[in-house]
Amino acid sequence: MSSRLIIALDFATAEQALAFVAPLTPSQCKLKVGFELFVAAGPAFVRQLTARGFDVFLDLKFHDIPNTVASACKAAAGLGVWMLNVHASGGTKMMQAAREALQGFANPPKLIAVTVLTSMDKAQLSGTGITVEPAKQVQHLAQLTADSGLDGVVCSAQESAMLRQRLGNDFLLVTPGIRPTGSDQGDQSRVMTPAQAREAGVSYVVVGRPITQAPDPQAVIAAINLELGS
Numbered sequence: 001m002s003s004r005l006i007i008a009l010d011f012a013t014a015e016q017a018l019a020f021v022a023p024l025t026p027s028q029c030k031l032k033v034g035f036e037l038f039v040a041a042g043p044a045f046v047r048q049l050t051a052r053g054f055d056v057f058l059d060l061k062f063h064d065i066p067n068t069v070a071s072a073c074k075a076a077a078g079l080g081v082w083m084l085n086v087h088a089s090g091g092t093k094m095m096q097a098a099r100e101a102l103q104g105f106a107n108p109p110k111l112i113a114v115t116v117l118t119s120m121d122k123a124q125l126s127g128t129g130i131t132v133e134p135a136k137q138v139q140h141l142a143q144l145t146a147d148s149g150l151d152g153v154v155c156s157a158q159e160s161a162m163l164r165q166r167l168g169n170d171f172l173l174v175t176p177g178i179r180p181t182g183s184d185q186g187d188q189s190r191v192m193t194p195a196q197a198r199e200a201g202v203s204y205v206v207v208g209r210p211i212t213q214a215p216d217p218q219a220v221i222a223a224i225n226l227e228l229g230s
């Protein structure tokens with residue numbers, strides 16, 4: 001069974017990231033490249049990871065007008081990534097344009113949309129002018145994403161049981177904000193353990209600092225995979 005663990009490679013340089021990745025195998029985890037590493041190391045680094053056989057989630061959270069997002073998605077798909085994402089709050093036209101941009105690819109990446117960032121609680125969300133509970137807003141944006149024909153969403157594991165029930169088994173639920181028991185919550189608000197996330201029906205968990213800053217990352221990876229049953 002392939003792992004449901006996606007490790008967030010939030011490193012400042014390609015050298016640091018490659019040193020971390022060196023002992024890993026594609027059967028242990030998938031890898032996520034976000035803003036920090038992509039800005040520092042660029043497309044060539046992403047190609048190095050895919051050349052080593054890793055499934056790469058390019059987490060650049062595109063959020064712009066439909067034409068611009070569609071072009072960015074096309075360029076990202078050209079890197080051979082496994083998954084990429086946009087912001088659901090960009091709206092239906094933007095998400096549909098992104099989806100259509102990937103149609104010409106023989107093996108298109110999975111396209112998912114960010115709902116409400118897992119760092120946000122009700123007070124922070126309210127500060128942006130959205131006064132409903134985070135779960136309600138996640139539900140609304142996830143439905144918009146499904147109606148736009150995307151493959152799934154980024155949400156917290158806390159909303160996953162509700163979304164799984166509403167949107168079915170094929171809809172991808174990709175969940176950051178995962179904290180193994182005893183690990184530091186940091187800037188995340190809506191958190192769950194890997195075991196709770198599995199119970200909630202998530203498709204994949206995204207874990208960064210609890211692994212990358214651990215004294216023994218391999219031990220944490222093995223423990224998370226065990227909790228996930230993968």
Ligand SMILES: O=c1ccn([C@@H]2O[C@H](COP(=O)(O)O)[C@@H](O)[C@H]2O)c(=O)[nH]1
Pocket residue numbers: 008010034114116117118119154155176177178186188206207208209210
């Ligand atoms: O809602 C979101 C969307 C993306 N992320 C990203 O996931 C990882 C989480 O890292 P941790 O160190 O495990 O907190 C990070 O790359 C975020 O950019 C998210 O946390 N929440």
